[in-house]
Amino acid sequence: MEQAAISETGEARVHPLPQRRPSRLTRRAFLGGAVAASAAGWLALRSPLDLWTRMGMQSADLWTGTGEQREVVLPNAATVQLNTRTSIDVNRQAEHITGLVLNSGETEITTADGNRLPFTVTAQNGLIEARRARFNVRFTDDRVRVTCLDGQVAVRHQHQSVQLQPAQQVVYNTTRLSSVQHVDPDRVTAWRQRMLVFNGTPLAQVVDEVNRYRPGQIVLVNDQLGRVPVQAYLSLDKLEDFAALVKEVRGAEVRSLPGGILIIS
Secondary structure: OEEEEEOOOOOEEEEEOOOOOOOOOOHHHOOOOOOOOOOOOOOOOOOHHHOOOOHHHHHOOEEOOOOOOEEEEEOOOEEEEEOOOOEEEEEEEOOEEEEEEEEEEEEEEEEOOOOOOOEEEEEOOEEEEEOOEEEEEEEEOOEEEEEEEEEOEEEEEOOEEEEEOOOEEEEEOOOOEOOOEEOOHHHHOHHHHOEEEEEEEEHHHHHHHHHHHOOOEEEEOOHHHHOOEEEEEEEHHHHHHHHHHHHHHHOOOEEEEOOOEEEEO
16 A cells, blocks of 8 residues: 655655555355355356556546555645545646545545635535545445545535435435435445455455455356355455355355456356
């Protein structure tokens, strides 16, 4: 991981962040659900060119590649944590940083004290505003999820507007804004501790999430296995054990192909 500070002129200073001690991944990470059934339903494999090689990412003001996490300090504006595969552009007004555009990925933002104007984040067709707050914004799979962690956060979407308090969350896409939901902030921000937390999540969704952090691609080709609920705490520093653990606990077959591709059936 890296830490960077961006000056008012746009220059970045990058410093290494201390490594966190990885948590051990054990068989008990997977609970509940039926044992894997017979192999069926082969899915088409993605071309390796569809893996995380989007060169346009590097044209953004701030970005991270697969598995990377960074902290960026925007002077007199905010401290920004970038999760894996995140692309952000910085908004400026009269040489002052006023907000961000989240093009894709996930970020946690802590606004600086004493801002005269609200700090804004644009994601898809929504606008998030905050003065003194800490909040998480995730933009993946054509959906934006906004979670207030501290302070107050305003979310504007088309003709709707909501105010979020700590531990409250809304989700929106291009057409719809959800109602306010209460969530567990520790689960939302688990990635900051280099952990992924799943609570009854179908294995297919777990694979999709792990793929965001892992080079290559894990391909699940067993629909019935993909529906098995998973209770898991996975360390981002031990993802190489994920497929082997699925094989051991669920009895799945795992094949390894060049380019970091794993097929689970």
